[in-house]
Amino acid sequence: PIDADRLWDSLASMAKIGATAKGGSCRLALSDEDKAGRDLFVSWCEAAGCAVTIDRIGNIFARRKGRDDSLAPVVMGSHLDTQPTGGRFDGVFGVLAALEVVRSLNDRGVETLHPVEVAVWTNEEGSRFSPPMMGSGVVTGIFTLEEILDKVAQDGARLGDELVRTGYAGEAPVDHPMHAYLEAHIEQGPVLEVEGKEIGVVTGAQGQRWYEVTVTGVEAHAGPTPMRLRRDALVAASAMVQAVQRVGLETAGDPCATVGILDVHPHSRNVIPGRVFFTVDLRHPNADTLADMDRRFRAAVAEIAEQQGVGAEIADFWHFPPTPFAQPLVDRVREAAGGFGFSHRDIVSGAGHDAVYVAGKVPTAMIFIPCEDGISHNEVENISPADGARGAAVLFETLVATAGR
Amino acid sequence: PIDADRLWDSLASMAKIGATAKGGSCRLALSDEDKAGRDLFVSWCEAAGCAVTIDRIGNIFARRKGRDDSLAPVVMGSHLDTQPTGGRFDGVFGVLAALEVVRSLNDRGVETLHPVEVAVWTNEEGSRFSPPMMGSGVVTGIFTLEEILDKVAQDGARLGDELVRTGYAGEAPVDHPMHAYLEAHIEQGPVLEVEGKEIGVVTGAQGQRWYEVTVTGVEAHAGPTPMRLRRDALVAASAMVQAVQRVGLETAGDPCATVGILDVHPHSRNVIPGRVFFTVDLRHPNADTLADMDRRFRAAVAEIAEQQGVGAEIADFWHFPPTPFAQPLVDRVREAAGGFGFSHRDIVSGAGHDAVYVAGKVPTAMIFIPCEDGISHNEVENISPADGARGAAVLFETLVATAGR
Numbered sequence: 001p002i003d004a005d006r007l008w009d010s011l012a013s014m015a016k017i018g019a020t021a022k023g024g025s026c027r028l029a030l031s032d033e034d035k036a037g038r039d040l041f042v043s044w045c046e047a048a049g050c051a052v053t054i055d056r057i058g059n060i061f062a063r064r065k066g067r068d069d070s071l072a073p074v075v076m077g078s079h080l081d082t083q084p085t086g087g088r089f090d091g092v093f094g095v096l097a098a099l100e101v102v103r104s105l106n107d108r109g110v111e112t113l114h115p116v117e118v119a120v121w122t123n124e125e126g127s128r129f130s131p132p133m134m135g136s137g138v139v140t141g142i143f144t145l146e147e148i149l150d151k152v153a154q155d156g157a158r159l160g161d162e163l164v165r166t167g168y169a170g171e172a173p174v175d176h177p178m179h180a181y182l183e184a185h186i187e188q189g190p191v192l193e194v195e196g197k198e199i200g201v202v203t204g205a206q207g208q209r210w211y212e213v214t215v216t217g218v219e220a221h222a223g224p225t226p227m228r229l230r231r232d233a234l235v236a237a238s239a240m241v242q243a244v245q246r247v248g249l250e251t252a253g254d255p256c257a258t259v260g261i262l263d264v265h266p267h268s269r270n271v272i273p274g275r276v277f278f279t280v281d282l283r284h285p286n287a288d289t290l291a292d293m294d295r296r297f298r299a300a301v302a303e304i305a306e307q308q309g310v311g312a313e314i315a316d317f318w319h320f321p322p323t324p325f326a327q328p329l330v331d332r333v334r335e336a337a338g339g340f341g342f343s344h345r346d347i348v349s350g351a352g353h354d355a356v357y358v359a360g361k362v363p364t365a366m367i368f369i370p371c372e373d374g375i376s377h378n379e380v381e382n383i384s385p386a387d388g389a390r391g392a393a394v395l396f397e398t399l400v401a402t403a404g405r
Numbered sequence: 406p407i408d409a410d411r412l413w414d415s416l417a418s419m420a421k422i423g424a425t426a427k428g429g430s431c432r433l434a435l436s437d438e439d440k441a442g443r444d445l446f447v448s449w450c451e452a453a454g455c456a457v458t459i460d461r462i463g464n465i466f467a468r469r470k471g472r473d474d475s476l477a478p479v480v481m482g483s484h485l486d487t488q489p490t491g492g493r494f495d496g497v498f499g500v501l502a503a504l505e506v507v508r509s510l511n512d513r514g515v516e517t518l519h520p521v522e523v524a525v526w527t528n529e530e531g532s533r534f535s536p537p538m539m540g541s542g543v544v545t546g547i548f549t550l551e552e553i554l555d556k557v558a559q560d561g562a563r564l565g566d567e568l569v570r571t572g573y574a575g576e577a578p579v580d581h582p583m584h585a586y587l588e589a590h591i592e593q594g595p596v597l598e599v600e601g602k603e604i605g606v607v608t609g610a611q612g613q614r615w616y617e618v619t620v621t622g623v624e625a626h627a628g629p630t631p632m633r634l635r636r637d638a639l640v641a642a643s644a645m646v647q648a649v650q651r652v653g654l655e656t657a658g659d660p661c662a663t664v665g666i667l668d669v670h671p672h673s674r675n676v677i678p679g680r681v682f683f684t685v686d687l688r689h690p691n692a693d694t695l696a697d698m699d700r701r702f703r704a705a706v707a708e709i710a711e712q713q714g715v716g717a718e719i720a721d722f723w724h725f726p727p728t729p730f731a732q733p734l735v736d737r738v739r740e741a742a743g744g745f746g747f748s749h750r751d752i753v754s755g756a757g758h759d760a761v762y763v764a765g766k767v768p769t770a771m772i773f774i775p776c777e778d779g780i781s782h783n784e785v786e787n788i789s790p791a792d793g794a795r796g797a798a799v800l801f802e803t804l805v806a807t808a809g810r
């Protein structure tokens with residue numbers, strides 16, 4: 001029901017903005033490149049006859065009228081921002097598949113009962129500004145608008161100022177009404193590809209706990225300071241990185257445990273590090289198991305700090321519990337995939353998505369498509385045009401069934 | 406034979422330049438603060454009647470005429486640059502103790518046979534620009550002038566440009582003649598304090614090998630990427646940091662093994678690190694043992710890389726072998742300390758010093774004084790005024806004995 005070539009061309013055009021040397025994309029949230037990507041998207045929506053609204057956190061909603069336009073819209077969407085060395089499909093696929101659904105509704109002259117919207121959520125990645133999923137988090141009341149406007153990037157910029165600078169500090173209130181929410185996304189993992197499935201019917205997302213750890217030792221000269229007298233913050237932190245890895249390896253089910261950032265102070269070749277900062281990201285589909293991983297992680301950090309004679313502070317940075325999606329909507333995705341004869345399986349999302357926050361407010365479902373070698377958050381991220389077309393087709397069917405005729 | 410109060414006042418005045426919040430000093434090589442420190446030193450030397458020369462690598466030589474001014478000078482000196490979170494005495498003590506010797510020679514109207522000079526060597530620390538000991542290394546032919554002028558700092562500045570900008574791109578050739586070289590310095594370790602000795606008679610310096618290691622894994626999403634499929638560059642690098650520590654702990658004698666810098670790429674909370682860069686600093690007083698440490702370090706890195714399925718490249722960055730000082734000059738330092746009745750012991754320097762390079766060219770010796778808790782390369786670095794005065798007195802006696810009357 002959709003135009004596969006048009007979808008692929010749109011993906012290729014968007015990928016030119018912030019294109020990286022190794023074939024990926026770099027459009028960090030509210031950077032010049034993110035602005036250029038948003039501007040292109042808005043121009044496409046206007047050409048498709050949509051009315052575009054920007055809210056106060058910079059989320060974009062492109063609206064196609066419904067037969068009863070007083071009803072709340074069925075919203076499809078995802079994000080256009082990327083990781084520093086991001087791919088061409090993470091988030092972008094969901095946004096442009098949603099746009100393709102709207103374009104196809106237009107081509108076929110389909111009227112829906114509910115209005116239909118395409119949403120672009122601000123700063124899903126949580127890389128330049130952290131935590132992730134800020135735009136959807138503000139709309140669903142997880143974060144206050146004020147706290148998020150005051151977030152400061154790794155590069156020193158304030159989020160509120162970057163919204164104004166890029167022209168995306170909108171006027172619309174942040175309590176956007178929604179009847180239901182649908183998000184198509186690449187899997188970002190290997191399961192569908194390994195099992196040869198064309199569509200992932202996402203039943204929910206695993207829980208996440210993010211932390212910041214600061215290890216404090218004693219700076220001293222790397223030469224005349226005997227090994228036994230050292231309190232080396234990096235030696236301790238590197239044992240903690242190993243312990244985080246063990247928490248991941250020694251947990252049943254589908255655990256994840258990752259240290260993505262680690263900064264050494266004072267950062268000089270011949271100074272024993274006096275302070276190390278690092279981030280930890282723990283995930284599990286089961287709430288009790290995630291709580292157990294949290295306990296083992298904290299115990300390991302405390303034990304290593306004690307052994308090495310250093311201080312260690314753990315700060316909770318961000319978290320959300322395992323989040324199930326709406327059963328009836330999930331069933332509708334499964335039926336749509338089956339209706340087309342696509343091979344499919346139920347799957348739990350390993351990543352957080354805007355859908356996780358939206359699921360707390362309105363019925364929500366997600367559609368996954370496979371990605372090459374299961375690789376994402378990497379410039380080489382890739383999908384096949386056929387997989388993209390299948391995902392957009394399932395989105396089309398689910399949307400029409402949800403918005404009504 | 407020296408004025409302890411004047412020495413202490415000079416140390417305090419210099420410490421005001423680039424003073425840090427925690428009571429230390431930050432005068433990174435050829436920064437604005439380093440320039441201000443050099444300018445103050447030059448003004449003091451001129452007030453003491455010295456003729457000041459700057460050579461092409463920015464070394465400063467302040468000359469007091471000898472009875473036979475055609476003889477090569479006996480040079481005393483050290484450095485004024487510091488670590489990012491450096492102390493008030495590392496290097497500075499040796500420079501200002503040497504200046505105090507010259508001032509005292511003036512006060513007492515002592516004429517020496519050889520001219521006497523105070524040297525400030527450019528970039529001893531090797532922190533902003535690396536490797537360390539650049540000024541003395543160029544003068545002694547370890548480095549070419551051209552390669553050093555082209556070194557680029559962590560902040561992107563070129564050394565040659567920073568010399569011009571700060572007004573220290575001198576005209577004098579870099580093959581400065583010297584009859585002998587004497588350097589006073591804080592120990593930067595705990596030995597003298599622990600043993601209650603007032604003076605360290607430095608017999609030489611331990612050897613050093615510095616490396617740069619680059620670990621290459623695969624960037625991937627921290628959520629949907631199963632633990633068993635990861636090739637996490639930071640998990641591998643942290644095992645290598647542990648291995649470096651073991652090389653230090655499991656070596657006899659007085660080994661040192663330190664990772665001072667570690668950088669993670671792409672540096673995002675929810676991306677499995679794809680690349681890690683770190684530096685390694687291995688030291689030992691015995692050449693064979695240092696070679697053995699080198700072998701064990703390389704083997705451990707290769708083994709961990711293999712186990713973790715990542716790439717690892719080790720680049721040799723800098724090294725010097727264990728370096729003995731000149732026996733007759735060392736004996737003279739011991740006699741001077743004994744003559745004053747100061748408690749003393751022979752000691753091997755754990756740090757590299759400009760004296761190490763100079764020792765390859767002319768007879769060289771060093772005098773150590775204790776520092777509080779053995780702590781250096783730290784803002785809290787401290788000495789007692791009495792220890793400072795003792796070190797300057799031994800320098801005075803050794804200088805007069807070497808320069809002749």
Ligand SMILES: NC(=O)NCCC(=O)O
Pocket residue numbers: 124125126132133350351352353627628675
């Ligand atoms: N898809 C995605 O990268 N979301 C950000 C939150 C997460 O890391 O799971």
Ligand SMILES: NC(=O)NCCC(=O)O
Pocket residue numbers: 221222223270529530531537538755756757758
């Ligand atoms: N004293 C000093 O820090 N010298 C630099 C070379 C080294 O780290 O030993």
